[in-house]
Amino acid sequence: MKLSKLIKSGFKNLGVNKLRTGLAILGIVIGIGSVIALVSMGEASKLAVQSQIQSIGSNLLTVSPGSQTSGAVRGAPGGATTLTNEDAEVIKISAQITTIKNVSPEYSGRIQVIAGRNNSNSQVVGVEPAYADVRKITVSYGGFITSQHVFRMSKVAVLGPSIAEDLFGENTNPVGQTIKINGNDFLVIGITKAKGGSGPTSQDDQIYIPLSTAQKQLFGVKHLTSIALEATSENVMTKAQNEVGYLLLARHKLSDPAEADFRITSQEDLLDTITSVTGTFTTLLSGVAAISLLVGGIGIMNIMLMSVTERTREIGLRKALGAKKKTIIQQFLVESIILTFIGGVIGIILGISGFYVYSQVSGSVFVVTVQSVILAFGVSVGIGILFGWYPARQAANLQPIEALKYE
Amino acid sequence: MSKPIISVNHLSKVYKTGDIEVKALSDVSIQINEGEFVAIMGSSGSGKSTLMHIMGALDKPTSGSYLLVGHNVESLSDDELAEIRNKKIGFVFQAFNLLARTSAIDNVKLPMDYAGYPDNEQEQRAKQVLQMVGLADRMDHSPNELSGGQQQRVAIARALVMKPAIILADEPTGNIASVQAEEIMDIFQKLNDDGHTIVMITHEEDIAEHAKRIIHLFDGKIKI
Known part of the structure; x- marks a missing residue:
């Protein structure tokens, strides 16, 4: 049929x-x-x-603090304060490190930010100029944090496009205006280009200030929350991970990699x-x-x-x-x-x-x-x-x- | 001497329901030749329906042999039986058994669908047989728009359309008013005059009168 x-x-x-x-x-x-x-x-x-994750860069390694171990008690991961500016400096200059192109020490925390009548609790990141290269940030208005700013502990800020909009409204150029971070006046010197994504980890929602200003004036700390590293190429990621790992183990006087008080993750790990x-x-x-x-x-x-x-x-x-x-x-x-x-x-x-x-x-x-x-x-x-x-x-x-x- | 269409020899049929055996047919032998018009008569329980079902290749005998135009029916598979029914037998049922919500002409085409005939040939043959039974103007009506007599005429057209070797009619007038029953019998008479072989089951004397030969069944045996 x-x-x-x-x-x-x-x-x-x-x-x-x-x-x-x-x-x-x-x-x-x-x-x-x-x-x-x-x-x-x-x-x-x-x-x-x-x-x-791809927009952040595929040859990016992030060193973050591990858990603090005091005696037999192991704390929460990321809670340690063992990562320091010196660690970052050594990675930058050590002869043992052959695969790292740029080093970006970072301290980030949430803090109150006020612009005019707008008040928000925002992610503020203390950075050095290398941050822009390592994390693939470009500026659409004004400029980024310079080594001069870091050296002088300047009160300047670069805003992500989303936070800029939240604080100053749409279609305005906040460059040249001031915002109050935790009560201190900061001059807005630049706006970064949108990278997409949303949520608290989005780079569009962050405020960048000089690392020295963040550590000494805002948060009063000596350690870092992360060190971002740019490897010379995607193919050397594992080698770079090992080099940095051994260097930091030695610096932190640890013999067993299992006791490491830091973690090194690649974008690929995160992606996985x-x-x-x-x-x-x-x-x-x-x-x-x-x-x-x-x-x-x-x-x-x-x-x-x-x-x-x-x-x-x-x-x-x-x-x-x-x-x-x-x-x-x-x-x-x-x-x-x-x-x-x-x-x-x-x-x-x-x-x-x-x-x-x-x-x-x-x-x-x-x-x-x-x-x-x-x-x-x-x-x-x-x-x-x-x-x-x-x-x-x-x-x-x-x-x-x-x-x-x-x- | 005309050639035999149906040749039934020493046929028996036993139904088993649990431990009880019911002998529906015992040692029945009948020969029906081309061009005959035979009525099988008997009261209910006489085995006439069972005989009809076996002759129609719808059921298999317990013992005995059955030749239908040279085919040994009891040795065929289900699908081969389906093909025999399709090509050699035209059924006319008491309850018409037309597909509801399906036009008269589509009902008539159904056996040709199963035979795989092309559409244009189906159309032509269906129209021809419907004309033959006097329903040329009712071809697109569905069964519920037709009277009992008209429905039975559609069923006869469906039985004829494959040009079967034999037409088996099971109480064809049982569900029809008597005036229309006469019309149906006239059609059977005319078909027989045209050379069709017909076997009809009935329990009504006046209907059986139309046949040329009457076989009486009683308790599963032929009564002479």
Whole structure:
């Protein structure tokens, strides 16, 4: 029997009980829709993290303090105050270090910032001029922190574009104005170019001031919160990591690398960590979505089994008129595939729309991959075949005589 | 001497329900030749429906042999039986058994769909047989828009459309008002005059009168 006729009669049979057909389709719509939406969201967040990290630079190493160990008590990671300006200086000048191009000692903390009537608790980072090179920062207005500023402990600040907007409003040029950081007046000397991303770690939300000013005047500390290193190339990252590691171990008088009071992470490490975290979430959510898809599939099977029972006489008649097993199987499979295919199409549309709304609300990227759509189509048709197969076989195996007698 | 269409020899059929055995047919032998119009009569429980089902290749005998235009039916697989039913037998049921929500012409085309005939040939043959049963003006009506007699005429058209070797009619007038029943019998009569072989099951004497030969069944045996 021709496929076009099977499809036509399939639509006719499914049209008989529209509510039931609609509900069966709804199950698939929800399943496919949630799979599409969740997988897309996962992909989008992965992409966002990747692009944010790539924008920071791929040959970047970050030395951060480890946990402070006093006696047998190990403190929280990052809590140590063991990383100092001297560490950074030694990395800069040591002959043992051959793979590091630039060194950027940094001290960052959250502190109150006021500009006019606007008041915010912001991330203030004390930097040296090397920061701009190492962290790939460019200035769109004015200039960046110079070594003169660091030397003189100047009260100058460079603002990220987002914080500049928060403090001074849109479309204004704050260069030349003053902001109050923790009560001290700072002259705004530059605005950095937007790098994208959001949240407290975004460079667009930070305020840069000279490192010396930050350590001595604002926070009153002698240690660093991180040292950013720019390696000479991406290929020497592991070597650079080792060189810096041994140098710092020796300086901190530690013999066992397991006792290190600092951590050296590359962008790749960070990327791996975040990717694996978002990957786990995506997998988990997709798993939940897949379960709803499974439930939808069982709904299809239920409907088809009911339909086979109701149409026993029809099946008997068809067999009496010469329908072979294959033809009966085809007829019922076509019906279940129509159900799941329609469900799949609506589900894809709803899933993508849902993801679009999410991306608008959350400000994340909106990317729909062709593969995920094709996959969703494939899965919905596959579910039609998988869950339609058993009912179709039940129908095909009916004995014509039993089926014709059935009331 | 015309050639045999159906040749049933020493046919028995036993139904088992748990431990109870019911003998529906025992040692039945019948030969039906081309061009015959045979009525099989009997009261309910006489085994006439069972015989009809076996003759229609819808059911298999417990023992005995059945030749349908030279095919040994009891040795065929399910799909081969389906093909035999499709090509050699035209069924007319008491309850018409038309597909609901499907036009008369599409109902008539159904066996040709299973035989894989091309669309234009289906159209042409379906129109031809519907014309033959006097429904040329009702081809696009669905069964619920037709009277019982008209529905049975659609079913006869469907039985004819594959040019079968034999038409098997199971109480064809059982669900029809008597005036229309006469029309149906006239059609059968005319088909037989045109050379069609017909076997009809009925329990009504006046309907059986239309046939040229009457076989009486009683308790699963032929009553002579």
